Amino acid sequence: MLSPRFRFIRSVASLTTRPFSRGPVSLQGKAPDMSEGNAHLLMSNVRNRLREIVGASTNWRDHQQALADRLSLSNQLAGSQDELPVRRMKDSYIEAHLPLGTDPTLREKYLNYLKGVRFGRILEDLDSLAVLICYSHTHNKALQRSPLSIVTALVDKIDMRKQIIHPDCDIKFTGHVTWVGKTSIEAKMHMSQYHGGAYTPVLDATFVMVARDPENKRAAFVNPLKPEGIEEEKLFQQGEINKTRRIELSTASLLKVAPTAEERKIVHSLFLNTLDSKTVSFRSRVLPPNSVWMEDAKVKGLEICHPQERNIFNRIFGGFLMRKAYELGWANACVYGGCRPNLVAVDDILFRKPVEIGSLLLLSSQVCYTEGKYIQVRVHTEVLDPLTRQHNTTNVFHFTFVTDKDVPNIVPQSYGESMLYLDGKRHFNQTLESQ
Numbered sequence: 259m260l261s262p263r264f265r266f267i268r269s270v271a272s273l274t275t276r277p278f279s280r281g282p283v284s285l286q287g288k289a290p291d292m293s294e295g296n297a298h299l300l301m302s303n304v305r306n307r308l309r310e311i312v313g314a315s316t317n318w319r320d321h322q323q324a325l326a327d328r329l330s331l332s333n334q335l336a337g338s339q340d341e342l343p344v345r346r347m348k349d350s351y352i353e354a355h356l357p358l359g360t361d362p363t364l365r366e367k368y369l370n371y372l373k374g375v376r377f378g379r380i381l382e383d384l385d386s387l388a389v390l391i392c393y394s395h396t397h398n399k400a401l402q403r404s405p406l407s408i409v410t411a412l413v414d415k416i417d418m419r420k421q422i423i424h425p426d427c428d429i430k431f432t433g434h435v436t437w438v439g440k441t442s443i444e445a446k447m448h449m450s451q452y453h454g455g456a457y458t459p460v461l462d463a464t465f466v467m468v469a470r471d472p473e474n475k476r477a478a479f480v481n482p483l484k485p486e487g488i489e490e491e492k493l494f495q496q497g498e499i500n501k502t503r504r505i506e507l508s509t510a511s512l513l514k515v516a517p518t519a520e521e522r523k524i525v526h527s528l529f530l531n532t533l534d535s536k537t538v539s540f541r542s543r544v545l546p547p548n549s550v551w552m553e554d555a556k557v558k559g560l561e562i563c564h565p566q567e568r569n570i571f572n573r574i575f576g577g578f579l580m581r582k583a584y585e586l587g588w589a590n591a592c593v594y595g596g597c598r599p600n601l602v603a604v605d606d607i608l609f610r611k612p613v614e615i616g617s618l619l620l621l622s623s624q625v626c627y628t629e630g631k632y633i634q635v636r637v638h639t640e641v642l643d644p645l646t647r648q649h650n651t652t653n654v655f656h657f658t659f660v661t662d663k664d665v666p667n668i669v670p671q672s673y674g675e676s677m678l679y680l681d682g683k684r685h686f687n688q689t690l691e692s693q
């Protein structure tokens with residue numbers, strides 16, 4: 259067994275010789291043995307690889323030229339999916355290392371004030387890695403640059419298998435494509451940490467990415483995927499199930515249809531609980547003991563979207579948006595619970611619209627459901643056009659936190675807040691089911 263330090267040195271060496279990982283598939287977090295000839299990557303090199311693959315500029319002043327260069331790649335797009343060679347899951351397998359234990363300078367970037375690891379940074383790494391996995395799946399040796407612009411459409415799920423991430427132990431990410439549609443790709447990733455002499459699982463993540471043309475305007479076809487063996491068949495079928503589930507959830511969204519009979523009862527009982535028994539009025543509402551009005555459980559933020567936070571397509575990097583939303587959501591849960599919360603799950607992060615450089619990004623975090631020690635937080639982000647004053651929703655994030663003591667009950671007052679409550683409850687129940 260190689261020591262983590264040795265693995266780190268070897269990974270640098272292998273990166274210079276074989277930048278693309280081409281190792282055997284890792285199923286459900288079981289990483290293949292080093293001796294099987296895998297190439298290993300440092301997380302810090304993932305973004306450089308992405309820049310090379312699409313030919314992104316490293317300077318903002320050159321970005322227009324880089325964009326114009328990419329336009330000429332449009333004629334390299336496939337006219338149909340059948341034109342593209344079938345890929346195996348192992349073709350996109352990547353293992354990337356984050357040597358927090360052996361690189362103190364890197365550790366500083368990841369450290370939070372409580373001497374833990376900044377989870378927002380991990381979200382950024384997962385996003386970059388998911389994109390690289392998709393580029394490995396669609397890699398065409400004959401082309402110098404990929405004509406595809408691969409963007410994050412959805413973070414379907416991130417399940418925490420451990421709540422503590424040690425800041426002084428090496429981290430390993432593995433992942434590969436598990437399902438492919440016509441223009442969309444599902445990638446599953448696993449993160450583990452070297453602690454107590456072995457790598458132990460920390461989290462499992464499922465992302466959905468969408469391939470677009472070089473201008474990022476229209477969808478573009480991706481290579482089909484052929485599962486090999488029972489385990490891969492299962493992963494592929496799960497991808498199909500995930501797609502169907504997403505369609506069902508979106509059809510049943512409270513933004514489109516009325517709550518179920520059971521949910522309506524919940525809302526009415528919450529309402530009755532807040533009526534003032536001294537008056538015969540629907541309007542006088544009283545906050546029940548050990549409760550907080552939803553209106554008082556918000557935290558808001560603003561980001562000016564500087565070029566520094568751009569992705570390879572000169573829009574704001576999805577991982578940055580996730581980091582900002584997560585940190586705001588965490589702060590909200592922290593204030594609400596009056597203690598340090600731990601993340602249990604991230605679910606259903608939808609990237610509706612790209613965020614342009616220079617946008618004013620408004621972030622709004624709301625505690626929308628509570629149960630015992632759990633706090634469900636929703637973060638909504640929108641861009642504000644200062645000239646037209648138009649608001650456009652770009653993302654919605656859902657985070658489940660746990661604290662070490664019971665938290666006050668969150669109580670909705672308006673109908674809109676009641677829908678937020680029910681939506682939060684649905685997300686919370688989904689998280690509990692998958693634990």
Ligand SMILES: CCCCCCCCCCCCCC(=O)SCCNC(=O)CCNC(=O)[C@H](O)C(C)(C)COP(=O)(O)OP(=O)(O)OC[C@H]1O[C@@H](n2cnc3c(N)ncnc32)[C@H](O)[C@@H]1OP(=O)(O)O
Pocket residue numbers: 305308309314315316385386389408409410411412438439440441442443466468476477504568569570571572573574575576577608609610611612613
């Ligand atoms: C330059 C140096 C900088 C440094 C670099 C640092 C960073 C490097 C890291 C680089 C990181 C870069 C990464 C970043 O930073 S990406 C930045 C963050 N992400 C975005 O900005 C994306 C914003 N959203 C959109 O643009 C649109 O909504 C997209 C494009 C996503 C869909 O648009 P639209 O709805 O019009 O699409 P369509 O109708 O044509 O369908 C197309 C396909 O998409 C499937 N679909 C759609 N929605 C969903 C969904 N919710 N769940 C599951 N699937 C979904 C759909 O089924 C279909 O699939 P298929 O049936 O064909 O298979």
